[in-house]
Amino acid sequence: MSEVKSALLVGVGGQGAILTAKVLVNGLMRAGCDVKMSEVHGMSQRGGSVSTQVRWGEKVYSPLIGKGAADIVVAFEKMEAVRYADYLKPDGVAVINDFEMMSATIAAGLAQYPAGTLEAMQKHFTCHVLNAEKIALELGSAKCMNIVLFGSLVKALGMDDIDWESVIADTVPPKFRELNLKAYRAGYEAV
Amino acid sequence: MEKFLLSGNEAIARGAFEAGVKVASAYPGTPSTEIFENLPQYKDVLYSEWAPNEKVATEVAYGASLAGVRSLTAMKHVGVNVAADPIFTAAYNGVGGGFVIVSADDPSMHSSQNEQDNRHYAKAAKMAMVEPSDSQECKDFLKAAYEISEKFDTPVLFRTTTRVAHSKSLVTLGERQEPPVPVYKRNVRKNVCTPANAYLNHPKVEENLKALEKWACTSPLNRVEMAGAAVGVISASIAYEYAKEVFPADASFLKLGITNPLPMDLIRDFAAKVEKLYVIEELDPFMEEQIKAAGIPCTGKELTGLMYEMNPEILRERLFGIKPETVDVGVSAVSRPPVLCPGCPHRGFFYTMSHHKDFVVAGDIGCYTLGAAPPLSAIDSVICMGGGFTVAMGMAKAFAATGQTDKKVFGVMGDSTFFHSGMTGAAEIIYNKGSVIPVVLDNHITGMTGHQDNPGSGYTLQGEMAESLKIEDILRSYGYEHVIIVDPQDLKAMEAAVQEALASQVPAAIIARRPCLLIKRIRHENGLCKVNTDKCIGCRKCLSVGCPAVSVTDRKAAIDPLQCVGCTVCAQVCPMGAIEKEA
Numbered sequence: 001m002s003e004v005k006s007a008l009l010v011g012v013g014g015q016g017a018i019l020t021a022k023v024l025v026n027g028l029m030r031a032g033c034d035v036k037m038s039e040v041h042g043m044s045q046r047g048g049s050v051s052t053q054v055r056w057g058e059k060v061y062s063p064l065i066g067k068g069a070a071d072i073v074v075a076f077e078k079m080e081a082v083r084y085a086d087y088l089k090p091d092g093v094a095v096i097n098d099f100e101m102m103s104a105t106i107a108a109g110l111a112q113y114p115a116g117t118l119e120a121m122q123k124h125f126t127c128h129v130l131n132a133e134k135i136a137l138e139l140g141s142a143k144c145m146n147i148v149l150f151g152s153l154v155k156a157l158g159m160d161d162i163d164w165e166s167v168i169a170d171t172v173p174p175k176f177r178e179l180n181l182k183a184y185r186a187g188y189e190a191v
Numbered sequence: 192m193e194k195f196l197l198s199g200n201e202a203i204a205r206g207a208f209e210a211g212v213k214v215a216s217a218y219p220g221t222p223s224t225e226i227f228e229n230l231p232q233y234k235d236v237l238y239s240e241w242a243p244n245e246k247v248a249t250e251v252a253y254g255a256s257l258a259g260v261r262s263l264t265a266m267k268h269v270g271v272n273v274a275a276d277p278i279f280t281a282a283y284n285g286v287g288g289g290f291v292i293v294s295a296d297d298p299s300m301h302s303s304q305n306e307q308d309n310r311h312y313a314k315a316a317k318m319a320m321v322e323p324s325d326s327q328e329c330k331d332f333l334k335a336a337y338e339i340s341e342k343f344d345t346p347v348l349f350r351t352t353t354r355v356a357h358s359k360s361l362v363t364l365g366e367r368q369e370p371p372v373p374v375y376k377r378n379v380r381k382n383v384c385t386p387a388n389a390y391l392n393h394p395k396v397e398e399n400l401k402a403l404e405k406w407a408c409t410s411p412l413n414r415v416e417m418a419g420a421a422v423g424v425i426s427a428s429i430a431y432e433y434a435k436e437v438f439p440a441d442a443s444f445l446k447l448g449i450t451n452p453l454p455m456d457l458i459r460d461f462a463a464k465v466e467k468l469y470v471i472e473e474l475d476p477f478m479e480e481q482i483k484a485a486g487i488p489c490t491g492k493e494l495t496g497l498m499y500e501m502n503p504e505i506l507r508e509r510l511f512g513i514k515p516e517t518v519d520v521g522v523s524a525v526s527r528p529p530v531l532c533p534g535c536p537h538r539g540f541f542y543t544m545s546h547h548k549d550f551v552v553a554g555d556i557g558c559y560t561l562g563a564a565p566p567l568s569a570i571d572s573v574i575c576m577g578g579g580f581t582v583a584m585g586m587a588k589a590f591a592a593t594g595q596t597d598k599k600v601f602g603v604m605g606d607s608t609f610f611h612s613g614m615t616g617a618a619e620i621i622y623n624k625g626s627v628i629p630v631v632l633d634n635h636i637t638g639m640t641g642h643q644d645n646p647g648s649g650y651t652l653q654g655e656m657a658e659s660l661k662i663e664d665i666l667r668s669y670g671y672e673h674v675i676i677v678d679p680q681d682l683k684a685m686e687a688a689v690q691e692a693l694a695s696q697v698p699a700a701i702i703a704r705r706p707c708l709l710i711k712r713i714r715h716e717n718g719l720c721k722v723n724t725d726k727c728i729g730c731r732k733c734l735s736v737g738c739p740a741v742s743v744t745d746r747k748a749a750i751d752p753l754q755c756v757g758c759t760v761c762a763q764v765c766p767m768g769a770i771e772k773e774a
Contacts, residue, residue, distance in 0.1 A: 039357060120521055
């Protein structure tokens with residue numbers, strides 16, 4: 001555990017990346033890791049591109065990473081994956097939600113949604129691509145998309161030594177417990 | 192012992208509780224806001240409030256200190272500019288109970304208008320400064336700051352940055368210490384800042400700072416981490432965390448928690464033990480310049496730069512020329528600029544302003560600053576809180592002085608900003624006969640910082656019902672004989688209000704009133720707009736309102752049902768009546 005690992009969760013404001021980070025952090029704390037997490041509040045929240053960083057290991061100093069330093073990027077939206085691709089280590093892993101969200105500039109016809117985002121990522125990195133929204137809807141609610149992606153993150157990083165199901169059960173509100181456990185398993189199996 | 196994952200702001204709130212703080216007053220501002228959002232949980236023992244502005248908050252907290260209790264105020268970096276007047280003289284008068292001012296700086300301007308380095312304030316005001324670098328220190332150093340404040344009779348500037356305030360790290364909690372109830376005694380000599388008393392207070396301030404500097408040389412807040420003798424690093428705040436990852440394991444560190452006054456004997460001693468000395472700090476060379484002035488050679492800003500926040504990779508590259516290995520995937524992402532929300536009441540107002548080429552609009556700080564963004568592009572200037580009315584006044588006087596009579600000048604700000612520092616500007620316009628129309632965009636909340644209450648919202652920070660100050664009553668009492676209250680979402684009414692104000696023979700003001708859709712305690716009658724594609728001619732007029740829910744593809748408008756709230760602003764501008772609100 002001595003080596004510090006860094007995860008970067010990226011998406012669009014309101015997609016629920018914070019809860020994903022919270023589950024990750026709670027499990028790592030139980031495993032006895034030192035943990036730091038960084039997020040930005042304020043102006044970018046609505047409709048803006050948002051990122052949350054989680055770092056863990058025996059002793060973590062910086063809550064923040066720069067370019068080329070992430071072991072894993074979890075992209076809640078696929079254009080966000082390419083936006084933050086240069087934060088990944090060259091041998092890093094990406095979990096990508098095959099899901100598109102327009103931006104205000106695209107909606108206004110001032111720009112076009114870029115083509116070939118998934119292919120570009122897959123060409124350069126080990127990628128796990130899933131349609132987390134579809135999986136979440138099949139389970140009953142689009143809202144558990146974030147925990148579907150969390151399941152894929154656990155698989156991608158091979159973090160099986162932590163009892164994530166009990167962490168999820170303790171982190172999410174009781175009435176969403178079953179849904180989120182199913183979401184976690186589905187995300188784990190999807191990649 | 193159990194550890195909790197807390198943000199720096201949450202930890203500061205906890206620290207205030209543990210330190211026995213009794214009175215706390217602040218005005219919200221990113222990245223400081225969550226400190227006070229986390230105080231009401233302690234309301235049984237700690238009174239906390241949102242004040243109308245940072246100067247008021249500082250004065251309230253200082254008054255509590257004079258009365259003998261520990262007190263807290265907190266603000267974003269530019270808030271200290273507003274509060275500077277009481278702060279500078281409080282530093283001369285000294286304190287009763289411990290008095291701490293949190294300044295949350297914002298390197299890289301994640302949510303700010305500049306990236307001023309507020310460490311200079313501590314030096315300029317001659318007060319103590321403490322800088323934590325993680326959440327545990329936010330809590331523990333805050334408690335130490337109260338001891339410093341009382342021991343050295345000084346306000347303490349407790350300086351954080353965005354990454355200290357908003358990062359989360361593990362914290363061990365402590366118990367609250369309940370200081371004894373103070374006995375208040377009048378002390379005119381100390382607390383009344385007449386010139387004669389100030390003359391006597393100044394030498395005491397200098398003596399106190401000297402004593403504090405000596406004390407700081409042995410304080411546990413300043414820590415030597417001795418390793419090898421080749422490289423020594425002096426650092427503080429979040430930069431310390433970055434430097435620890437970047438320098439080799441045999442580098443020695445002097446990690447400073449008290450950064451004004453700098454413990455120069457400790458620094459000199461540390462410098463003598465290492466061959467090469469680095470000073471690592473974000474923004475200005477605050478420590479480096481003083482260390483160099485003390486005759487101690489060191490390296491810092493010539494490598495690390497003066498602007499924007501650092502991270503380990505940036506620091507490594509600047510110090511040692513080691514670039515991070517990155518991959519260019521060859522596809523670029525399109526920007527996602529922040530925009531006014533779907534259904535934002537400000538949209539109708541700015542749409543109206545955007546249609547008049549002869550309008551000059553001085554804006555202000557808040558969500559409505561986004562009225563400057565395309566396609567609305569309806570703001571000429573934004574400078575500071577409360578500047579909307581007064582900058583407009585100056586522009587109007589300049590236009591009058593140069594015969595540019597065609598310009599029609601508006602000053603615009605939100606309700607919270609009006610109470611913050613807009614009222615004096617409204618008085619200025621009346622007093623000096625300005626030809627400016629002041630407009631208050633009253634959405635009934637402090638929006639951009641995440642929905643804090645204000646004197647007009649009807650509630651206090653601690654969740655109690657409160658007097659709701661009426662903006663129209665205030666404006667009328669100033670002499671605005673014609674106050675027009677309008678729903679900005681009704682575009683015809685909004686345009687009529689603007690024309691009526693311009694035509695008025697008596698001083699006129701506009702209040703564009705509609706609550707923010709994100710206020711949870713109000714029931715919003717949301718709906719949904721739909722495009723009738725048979726009627727839509729693809730003219731793109733609906734895009735001119737700048738709503739993120741509206742787009743045009745294949746020459747037909749489309750409305751995202753997940754985002755639309757049915758405000759109908761786009762429907763009102765459609766020349767074909769092709770956008771309909773669902774019943």
